[in-house]
Amino acid sequence: MQTAHLIYFSPTGTTRKAAEAIAQGVGASKVIHYDLTLPGATFDTVLTEGVAVIGIPVYAGRLPELCLQRLQAIRATRIPAVLVALYGNREFDDALVELRDLSVAKGFDIIAAGAFIGEHSFSTPSQPIAAGRPDAEDLKKAVQFGRQVAGKLRSGNPDTPDMDGHVPYKDRPKFGGKAPQTDVGQCILCGKCAAVCPSGAITVADSVTTDAENCIMCCACTRACDNKARSFTHPWIEEKRAILNKNCAEPKMPEIFI
Ligand SMILES: Cc1cc2nc3c(=O)[nH]c(=O)nc-3n(C[C@H](O)[C@H](O)[C@H](O)COP(=O)(O)O)c2cc1C
Structure with a gap:
């Protein structure tokens, strides 16, 4: 595999870490980054060769709206893609299937997908939620997953695997009005x-x-x-943080669909 296109939105860096580990496992000789995190990060481009690794964090069980907007500009001429959803040890709900549907519409052929765990954005030292994730073990699994993807690419099997999630997707709540x-x-x-x-x-x-x-x-x-x-x-965050800290203490493990 010549080129891996690494496409991600990753405000606190966990999505990027997992996507990079997967790309490493794929073993591409060249990795091109498309970091969609900051304002103005739109890549008006058509990808015509190589493999794409597309990583998104899960927000309320969905793709973050800003990330959805920024993904729109990247199209492909049916190149294979691996999808990655990073979630904060609660659930990834419908985020992967939403990313799958968008990516297919943009011209990617989805050959694999994975849900990995990252430290929850709301985590603090006194109320940790999946602190330190993805850890060394998670990243080892991400590299292994990348190797499996490379094997599937070599086999020429373009099938899209089933993945967890539902259509229609769960409602996207309106955020806004609360800030640090x-x-x-x-x-x-x-x-x-x-x-x-x-x-x-x-x-x-x-x-x-x-x-x-x-x-x-x-x-x-x-x-x-x-x-x-x-x-x-903000009281809303403090309440959510306490609930997540209590209810999501049991570490979840990465899941892959290939
Ligand atoms: C507004 C918001 C909503 C979130 N919703 C979920 C969720 O539904 N399930 C979950 O497990 N984690 C949720 N998270 C946590 C993120 O998915 C997690 O922290 C992720 O690792 C962040 O990725 P990043 O480091 O690339 O920014 C949410 C985070 C934010 C900011």
């Missing part, structure tokens, strides 16, 4: 929070302002802040 806040006493106005925000919701001037209506709650800003000035303590 800045502790002005700790903030040094360095702008790292704004630089990692996928929706461009953060403005840094004499102070940091966050457009809560545009916030996708990915928590990239809280992780990026070296001074721990950003935190997400």
Whole structure:
């Protein structure tokens, strides 16, 4: 296999890690990144050769809306693709089948799919949810999965496997109105929070302002802040975090469909 097209949306980096490990296992001689995470990251392109690895995080059991929009511009002339859904140890619900349907419509032939686990965006040191995932064992499985994909590519079998999920997909809840806040006493106005925000919701001037209506709650800003000035303590999040910490403590294992 000559080229792997690595396409992902990954605010806190776990989707990217798993997708990279899968591409490593596929053994392509060249890996091209299509990072859809930041504003302006649209790749108006048609892929005509190689294999695509398409990775998305699961938001409320679906594809994040921003990621869905940014995926639209990438089309293919029926090249094989591997799908990856990264979820925070709750469920991936209908995210994989939604990604499958979109990818098929964009011209990809889906030959394999996997659901992997990543530290939940809402996880904090005091309320951990799948902390440290994907871990070394997860990444080993991702590489092995990539090797299986390479075997399937060599065999020339183009079949799309069945994968878990339902059509019609579950309802996508409306987010918005809730966002991390800045502790002005700790903030040094360095702008790292704004630089990692996928929706461009953060403005840094004499102070940091966050457009809560545009916030996708990915928590990239809280992780990026070296001074721990950003935190997400809205009561809605605190409640969700506590429920997830309690109900999703049992580690789930990666699932593959090939
Ligand atoms: C708004 C939102 C909704 C989420 N919904 C789910 C979910 O339904 N199930 C789940 O297991 N994890 C859920 N997560 C957690 C992410 O899927 C998980 O943290 C993922 O690893 C993040 O990927 P990234 O590191 O590439 O950004 C959600 C995260 C956010 C921000």
